[in-house]
Amino acid sequence: MSELLFDTQALQDALSKTALAPWAAALGQAVLAQGHGLKHGHLPRWEQAVASLPIVADSRLSVEAGNVRISGSFSEQDRPALQTAFESLMPWRKGPFSIGPLSINTEWRSDWKWNRIEVHIASLQARSVLDVGCGSGYHLWRMRQVGAACVLGIDPSLLYLMQFNAIQHFVQDKHVQFLPIPMQALPASMNVFDTVFSMGVLYHRRVPAQHLSELKQVLRPEGELVLETLIVPDQGDTSLTISERYANMRNVYELPSIARLESWVRAAGFSNVRTVSVEQTSCEEQRTTEWMPSHSLAQALARDYPALTVEGYPRPLRAVVIANREQ
Numbered sequence: 001m002s003e004l005l006f007d008t009q010a011l012q013d014a015l016s017k018t019a020l021a022p023w024a025a026a027l028g029q030a031v032l033a034q035g036h037g038l039k040h041g042h043l044p045r046w047e048q049a050v051a052s053l054p055i056v057a058d059s060r061l062s063v064e065a066g067n068v069r070i071s072g073s074f075s076e077q078d079r080p081a082l083q084t085a086f087e088s089l090m091p092w093r094k095g096p097f098s099i100g101p102l103s104i105n106t107e108w109r110s111d112w113k114w115n116r117i118e119v120h121i122a123s124l125q126a127r128s129v130l131d132v133g134c135g136s137g138y139h140l141w142r143m144r145q146v147g148a149a150c151v152l153g154i155d156p157s158l159l160y161l162m163q164f165n166a167i168q169h170f171v172q173d174k175h176v177q178f179l180p181i182p183m184q185a186l187p188a189s190m191n192v193f194d195t196v197f198s199m200g201v202l203y204h205r206r207v208p209a210q211h212l213s214e215l216k217q218v219l220r221p222e223g224e225l226v227l228e229t230l231i232v233p234d235q236g237d238t239s240l241t242i243s244e245r246y247a248n249m250r251n252v253y254e255l256p257s258i259a260r261l262e263s264w265v266r267a268a269g270f271s272n273v274r275t276v277s278v279e280q281t282s283c284e285e286q287r288t289t290e291w292m293p294s295h296s297l298a299q300a301l302a303r304d305y306p307a308l309t310v311e312g313y314p315r316p317l318r319a320v321v322i323a324n325r326e327q
């Protein structure tokens with residue numbers, strides 16, 4: 001198995017003029033400490049795909065109709081090389097992206113999630129932002145686009161790191177960084193981020209209170225937490241324990257009601273806790289596409305009763321909770 005060669009000096013250089021500078025060395029060490037987590041049999045293929053991307057001198061990033069778009073003087077000859085490289089990085093779950101002539105229609109319309117969230121959060125202008133479980137990095141680019149000074153994404157998946165690297169190849173923005181580490185590996189008590197996003201991660205954690213405590217410790221006092229997670233539709237203070245799979249996903253442990261979720265957030269040391277969005281996930285927002293050809297939400301719902309998952313649980317319902325770290 002091949003191992004990722006991570007350049008800690010490049011990370012320190014990139015972060016040197018940001019609020020994260022005092023933490024740059026520790027963040028680099030946190031990556032190196034991942035050991036087996038930096039190894040993957042497909043790594044050479046993914047790295048080759050990123051290395052094969054064309055160099056486009058005037059490439060720039062914009063957002064168009066929810067697409068993170070890379071434009072510039074791409075030539076028609078670039079199309080087959082782009083197609084081959086981006087296909088080597090499949091499956092593409094979070095997006096959409098368009099790179100020159102290539103459109104990547106991802107499994108998720110991640111722009112819909114962003115639209116639901118963006119209107120409720122404090123302006124990201126000049127802020128230092130952390131996105132925990134950032135997937136391909138789609139939302140990192142959206143955060144930077146609305147003025148964040150420095151955006152750090154973390155996710156243990158090396159495939160998602162390579163998807164991020166493919167976009168970063170064209171953007172070359174050192175104030176947007178991706179580290180292949182889980183939340184638990186961040187230096188404790190960083191107290192540095194102005195805004196921390198945790199979207200689609202809490203239900204993957206066996207002990208949700210631990211995740212919320214870790215989120216608090218990396219935020220500065222009064223900093224903003226943006227928490228997006230699966231909930232159950234119950235009105236009371238309750239939660240559903242998942243025994244094996246939920247909507248075909250492994251590693252889903254406990255789904256709270258809104259009341260329970262808010263009480264978890266308060267108990268972790270946050271105030272001003274409010275639920276700003278509750279939305280059932282539709283088969284238009286999450287679906288099979290040519291860039292993610294496997295089963296998606298439609299196959300995870302009971303065939304004759306789509307209000308339930310194939311396991312008989314309530315179908316996916318997602319809430320966004322915003323809160324501020326107490327002093």
Ligand SMILES: C[S@@+](CC[C@H](N)C(=O)[O-])C[C@H]1O[C@@H](n2cnc3c(N)ncnc32)[C@H](O)[C@@H]1O
Pocket residue numbers: 094110113132133134135136154155156157160181182183184198199200201204
């Ligand atoms: C459902 S996806 C959500 C992606 C993105 N945040 C979004 O909302 O579209 C969950 C992501 O969290 C990552 N993840 C799982 N456990 C994690 C952990 N302990 N720390 C950081 N990321 C984690 C997974 O690799 C995956 O990319």
